[in-house]
Amino acid sequence: MSSDPAGTIYDIQGFSVQDGPGIRTTVFLKGCPLRCPWCHSPESRRFDIQLSWQSRRCIGTAVCGLCLVSCPRGAIVPAEGSQSTDTEDGLQLIRVDWDTCDDCGLCAAECPAGALSMWGKRYTVSEVVDRALRDRPFFEKSGGGVTISGGEPLSQAEFTLALLRALKENGLHTALDTTGFAPWAVVEKALPHVDLFLLDLKNMDGRAHNAAVGVPNQPILENARGIAAAGGKMQIRIPVIPRFNDSGGNLRALGKFVAELGEAVTLVQLLPYHALGVPKWERIKHDGPILEATAPSDKKIGELKAILEEYSLTIQVH
Amino acid sequence: MYEFSPVAPRVARVRKRYRDTKPKVCIERFKLVTEFYQNHPTLPPMIKRARNLLNLCERMPVVVHEDEFIVGELTSTYHGSALFPEYAIGWIFDEIRSGELLNRTLDPYDMDQEDIDYVMQFEDFWSKNDLSRLTDDALPPEFHDIVGNGIVTFGDKGTGAGPVGHFCANYDKAIRKGFSAIKREAQEKIDLMKGRLYGEDAQREQFYYAVTIVCDAAITLSKRYAAECRGQAAECGDEGRRAELIEMAEALDWIMQNPARTYHEAVQCLYLYQIVLSLDGNLHGLTFGRVDQYLNSFYESDLAAGRITRERAQEILDLFCLKVAEMNKIWPSFATMAAGGYTSGQLITVGGIKKDGTDATNEVTYMLLECARRLALHDPPMSLRIHEGTPDKLWDIAVETTRACGGVPTFESDKVIIPALLDRGLSLESARNYCLIGCVEPGGCGDDWPANGGPGQETFWRIxxxxxxxINNGENPMPRPDGQPQRQTGLPTGYLYDMKSFDEVLEATKKQIEHFIDWHVSFCSVREYVARHHMPLPVVSATMDGCLESGKDVMYGGAKYNGTGFAGVGIGTATDSLVAIKYMVFDRKLCTAREFYDALMANWEGHETFRQRIMKEIPHYGNDLDYPDEIAEWISKVITEKVRSCTGPRGNHWSAGLYPVATHVAWGKMTWATPDGRRTGEPLSDGISPIQCMDTSGPAATLKSALRIDHRHSANGTLLNMKFHPKALEGGGKDKLIALIKTYFDLDGMELQFNIASSEMLRDAQLHPDAHKDLVVRIAGFSAYFVELHKGLQDDVIRRTELDLA
Structure with missing residues (x-):
């Protein structure tokens, strides 16, 4: 390969079973143009490498304290009292002053316990491909492959396109997990190298969409139509968020829209909101409002599923 | 999805009785054996053991409980435990005196005061005559020089207890041939040589004579049960039950003596032979073997003749499995920490291929898995043999079963195990007919004496x-129990701080490994020598292929095939330990050897940041990384090559294995801090699994790492434990799990076992045991009800990396 572009990745997971067919290796790219308050991976939103603080791992300033002296900006200070719920009582933990922290990473380099660490790492395309190829025997047996997810992978367009090309050159099945919020020119370039799009659709009401996640839905819907017209395959994923998009009206509009995409759509997945991502927010610098809501009931999900089924769609609840 | 059949009301009643009954120690066997041993001090052991068994079969209480259809008991009380004083009994006197016996938190038992008083009268007698003491007395003094080495798990007094066990008798022969024919065969051998005993004929004749006695014993017991059923029938007011009791009596009158004629008779014979074996032999890993292969032809012919329905056959098998579950043996209190949950290891193997190479799956295969799943039983444990032609439906029920019943079944690969057994010298037919023994040890089914550690007790070896x-000049850094430092027990290989390169560390490790494997083999050889003299096994030899032909007991090498198993524990911990030294001291030079050594010998006290840095920075085994995996491969190669070069008293080669039952927790407690950052007393890694929670790259990477270990040359078994979050199996997750197992086996992996449970659920079960009474989990070599386990083992299951996935 003449050029080997690099991208910012925050995780690579082997044996990912929820992100497309078969056993998959999922590559999570960092950075997203959307600001969904229910985001279950808040560490994926910023494009730059950022500090993470996990109290559970901290061994306390009495035996360690290396981070306190490592920070040139004084952003790490002893916490008031013990904040740890998982460690023994009486451990003097630290607190990150997020307003002062500039994510320089000096403390994470010093932290021996991995309580302070950096979300995000630069990888070249060939490094990612080498990693994925190690799992090849498992892909073959299960009909799996590689899923590129995020964040929004199409926001790191050059890297993602090069990675998709390289994966296809190696004969691997590719899936692209996307918000759909990207210029059509980028989507069009990705199309020949993507076996399956995992496309999020949230709300057919453009104003509500914009108000909640900070971007309009129009480009997303147009991209969905474009993919369908170009012969691409899609799994549509609908997060069910209380009071944002769980009305019957919205589901009907979604159902109608998806039905019109025709055979391009292989499956529609309902992803009920859950609060499991909330604790992750505590680990990083906040960059937007956080939704803390009750998960929708099975009954509610059943009703929404029934609505979509009126449009002759195959529905799966995750 | 596989559709499970409903549980018959009678089966549900029996299961409830089983789960609601607290086991009780019964001294009937103790009384009879004590009386017999005291009255017959001079009988030669071969005849003594046979006549002791006959005495038991003639005089043990025969008990038929309500609702039972398959019968046989080791005790007079329901769900009781017999005592086996002639093997090892010293611990019970200690526990009675300390009051611990009736106050156990784990595996609690009741025992009547008058029984306690009775047993105590014989402390002096048995403390001089049990096999444990006889082994202690036989150990030459040099063995005491290596006590406390921290690698070989015996060498001290009282550690020779536990045999005999870990084998699979030929149940198929008992069912299809009967003991009358076997006795006749032994008698013919005697007739051929009588009056003309040349060479070793006298010994052979003694053996044949013993076989004739145990055949009588087996037949006698069966007929006594028949009489009991008839007696109950006469007094039974319920017409249906009366007819059933008569049916049972007719079967019991016929079987054992004659070849079984029906499915019911075959199941009853299988179980009653197990009772006879257990009355003789200490109930320790007495493995059932390929039960689906024994029973299916009977099922099919009954079905064809209209004598049985699928429902009735399932009910009989359910009742059989519940009878097995009821059997238990009281262990010393300290052992319950390593293997609690009343487990007795009567492993059943299902599936695989037949002797002719075709798929062996049959209706009984499914029915057995249905027993485990529907009744939530961890006992009998089950192993499923997988091959290329394993039907999808069997995969389906197997995954559904392990989902509900952690570790039941374990998955075993014919592709690796059959060649491994061919390497051991088994014929193609015998290798194809293998079963799993004890926990995960492949062996011949009814033709092999694979005796783990000599006399058949698992003999663990701490890597x-x-x-x-x-790195400590042959001295174990763990102080002795009295607080005094250990002596130097190993080779003087120098100290880490004097070593100039990592190669020197490896060289020293290799020397200690080889040195202590030799000591291990030496100890096992002495144990086997002593055990075979005192505890020959004519009741096993009567059916085992090769014994009647050769005129030798299994303990003397009479079986068609012979081996000795070896069980290495903690390869994950050992690997990461060497990785830590290599990475921190020699490759990255992040510290000096002296600093590393001092911190380790201080159990990391005052060095917590350093310890954390080691755990954070080093590449860990279990993540598909060459750096650690090459070391795992090296360790496994050093061990397997050395073990395979050793020979045992039956002229057999040893075979290597890597599995721990669940001793990785107990022995972690007795192991000093290790270079990987583990602190003194924390658990070791289990089987070939990575260190708990250090496999952070997902299951595929874990399996790739495990594949660096040479499975084909670990013929005594490997064990890889994985835990999945229940969510991972939802949707298409089940198919993906199956694909994962298939890939591992394609790449020459040997064994996999799963817990499908979330950490939240397990923590909740610790807090609210009553709400999770039936939660079965796999620990390492066995499954158990989670709430009946030692907290250390519970925590170990929880701590395992949960593969719950995006």
């Missing part, structure tokens, strides 16, 4: 201990 001795 991390060899690393510690290698």
């Amino acid at each position: 991390p201990g060899a690393v510690l001795l290698a």
Whole structure:
């Protein structure tokens, strides 16, 4: 390969079973143009490498304290009292002053316990491909492959396109997990190298969409139509968020829209909101409002599923 | 999805009785054996053991409980435990005196005061006559010089207890041939040589004579049960039950003596032979073997003749499995920490291929898995043999079963195990007919004496201990129980701080490994020598292929095939330990050897940041990384090559294995801090699994790492434990799990076992045991009800990396 572009990745997971067919290796790219308050991976939103603080791992300033002296900006200070719920009582933990922290990473380099660490790492395309190829025997047996997810992978367009090309050159099945919020020119370039799009659709009401996640839905819907017209395959994923998009009206509009995409759509997945991502927010610098809501009931999900089924769609609840 | 059949009301009643009954120690066997041993001090052991068994079969209480259809008991009380004083009994006197016996938190038992008083009268007699003491007395003095080495798990007094066990008798022969024919065969051998005993004929004749006695014993017991059923029938007011009791009596009158004629008779014979074996032999890993292969032809012919329905056959098998579950043996209190949950290891193997190479799956295969799943039983444990032609439906029920019943079944690969057994010298037919023994040990089914550790007790060997001795001049850093430092027990290989390169560390490790494997083999040889003299096994030999032909007991090498198993524990911990030294001291030079050594010998006290840095920075085994995996491969190669070069008293080669039952927790407690950052007393890694929670790259990477270990040359078994979050199996997750197992086996992996449970659920079960009474989990070599386990083992299951996935 003449050029080997690099991208910012925050995780690579082997044996990912929820992100497309078969056993998959999922590559999570960092950075997203959307600001969904229910985001279950808040560490994926910023494009730059950022500090993470996990109290559970901290061994306390009495035996360690290396981070306190490592920070040139004084952003790490002893916490008031013990904040740890998982460690023994009486451990003097630290607190990150997020307003002062500039994510320089000096403390994470010093932290021996991995309580302070950096979300995000630069990888070249060939490094990612080498990693994925190690799992090849498992892909073959299960009909799996590689899923590129995020964040929004199409926001790191050059890297993602090069990675998709390289994966296809190696004969691997590719899936692209996307918000759909990207210029059509980028989507069009990705199309020949993507076996399956995992496309999020949230709300057919453009104003509500914009108000909640900070971007309009129009480009997303147009991209969905474009993919369908170009012969691409899609799994549509609908997060069910209380009071944002769980009305019957919205589901009907979604159902109608998806039905019109025709055979391009292989499956529609309902992803009920859950609060499991909330604790992750505590680990990083906040960059937007956080939704803390009750998960929708099975009954509610059943009703929404029934609505979509009126449009002759195959529905799966995750 | 596989559709499970409903549980018959009678089966549900029996299961409830089983789960609601607290086991009780019964002294009937103790009384009869004590009386017999005291009255017959001079009988030669071969005849003594046979006549002791006959005495038991003639005089043990025969008990038929309500609702039972398959019968046989080791005790007079329901769900009781017999005592086996002639093997090892010293611990019970200690526990009675300390009051611990009736106050156990784990595996609690009741025992009547008058029974306690009775047993105590014989402390002096048995403390001089049990096999444990006889083994202690036989150990030459040099063995005491290596006590406390931290690698070989015996060498001290009282550690020779536990045999005989871990084998699979030929149940198929008992069912299809009967003991009358076997006795006749032995008698013919005697007739051929009588009056003309040349050479070793006298010994052979003694053996044949013993076989004739145990055949009588087996037949006698069966007929006594028949009489009991008839007696109950006469007094039974319920017409249906009366007819059933008569049916049972007719079967019991016929079987054992004659070849079984029906499915019911075959199941009853299988169970009653197990009772006879257990009355003789200490109930320790007495493995059932390929039960689906024994029973299916009977099922099919009954079905064809209209004598049985699928429902009735399932009910009989359910009742059989519940009878097995009821059997238990009281262990010393300290052992319950390593293997609690009333487990007795009567492993059943299902599936695989037949002797002719075709798929062996049959209706009984499914029915057995249905027993485990529907009744939530961890006992009998089950192993499923997988091959290329394993039907999808069997995969389906197997995954559904392990989902509900952690570790039941384990998955075993014919592709690796059959060649491994061919390597051991088994014929193609015998290798194809293998079963799993005890926990995960492949062996011949009814033709092989695979005796783990000589007389058939698992003999564990702590790999991390060899690393510690290698860098500490042959001294175990763990102080003796009295607080005094250990003596130097290993080779003087120098100290880490004097070693100039990592190669020197490896060289020292290799020397200690080889040195202590030799000691291990030496100890097992003495144990086997002593055990075979005192505890020959004519009741096993009567059916085992090769014994009647050769005129030798299994303990003397009479079986068609012979082996000795070896069980290495903690390869994950040992690997990461060597990785830590290589990475921190020699490759990255992040510290000096002296600093590393001092911190380790201080159990990391005052060095917490350093310890954390080691755990954070080093590449860990279990993540498909060459750096650690090459070391795992090296360790496994050093061990397997050395073990395979050793020979045992039956002229057999040893075979290597890597599995721990659940001793990785108990022996972690007795192992000093290790270079990977583990603190003194924390658990070791289990089987070939990575260190708990250090496999952070997902299951595919874990399996790729495990594949660096040479499975084909670990003929005594490997064990890889994985835990999945229940969510991972939803949707298409089940198919993906199956694909994962298939890939591992394609790449020459040997064994996999799963817990499908979330950490939240397990923590909740610790807090609210009553709400999770039936939660079965796999620990390492066995499954158990989670709430009946030692907290250390519970925590170990929880701590395992949960593969719950995006």
